[in-house]
């Protein structure tokens with residue numbers, strides 16, 4: 001155990017910045033956490049204990065990684081910025097349960113890393129303060145790859161967290177809500193003030209908890225078509241389902257054919273996409289997939 005102050009304190013973070021002459025790269029979404037209480041709450045929501053392994057994306061200087069090292073069985077963290085590697089060697093030097101992988105998470109073979117770094121019996125939890133410029137691509141890649149992980153607990157832009165966890169008939173509900181909730185049960189568990197970051201981001205932040213489902217809540221005939229179909233239904237939010245479908249399927253079906261499928265499915269074409277539950281999207285997508 002390290003005797004120094006935690007990395008996640010303003011004074012220690014400033015010291016490290018100075019010692020290494022480190023300058024933040026906005027283009028890499030570098031907003032570091034400087035509040036241990038916020039980190040402890042994140043670990044709590046993630047259910048981190050010595051019976052869990054953790055994957056972190058973007059350890060930065062090690063603020064969250066250090067807390068994970070203390071409280072989890074083992075931590076593997078992917079960091080794209082090579083300037084942070086020597087810093088992490090210093091801040092995490094006294095923990096023997098941390099592995100830093102200098103790699104872009106979007107290019108990493110995470111499945112292979114999991115197979116070599118972790119034992120198969122301990123659940124793996126993804127915990128991260130994500131770089132905001134690529135939050136959605138990172139989460140969608142990890143979900144679509146169907147990695148053997150139990151949950152994600154991630155700090156992201158507040159508005160994106162709300163969209164991912166949104167219910168029908170709300171302003172935030174859209175194709176991203178369906179995509180995320182197809183794989184997980186999603187909940188916004190905490191909002192976080194800008195003051196806990198250095199430098200402070202321009203946007204508000206929330207912690208999103210995603211619990212992986214054993215299987216999707218709906219049966220779809222073709223996943224790719226299902227996700228494209230849902231996007232098609234939300235393409236113009238203010239328009240009716242009927243109009244959005246005419247645009248989406250225009251080359252393959254005429255208006256009468258589309259109307260016939262809507263009637264068969266028992267779904268009123270004058271509704272808007274935002275009023276449809278995932279089950280209704282699945283019924284419709286399956287019928288349209290069979291008819292075109």
Ligand code: SAM
Pocket residue numbers: 028029030031032033034057058059060061062063064065078079080081084103104105106128129130131132134
């Ligand atoms: N975990 C640290 C903390 O909470 O203080 C830093 C979080 S900071 C919001 C995001 C981190 O992700 C930065 O360290 C950044 O360099 C890293 N990062 C950005 N893009 C990445 C990518 N594609 N793959 C891996 N890490 C990335």
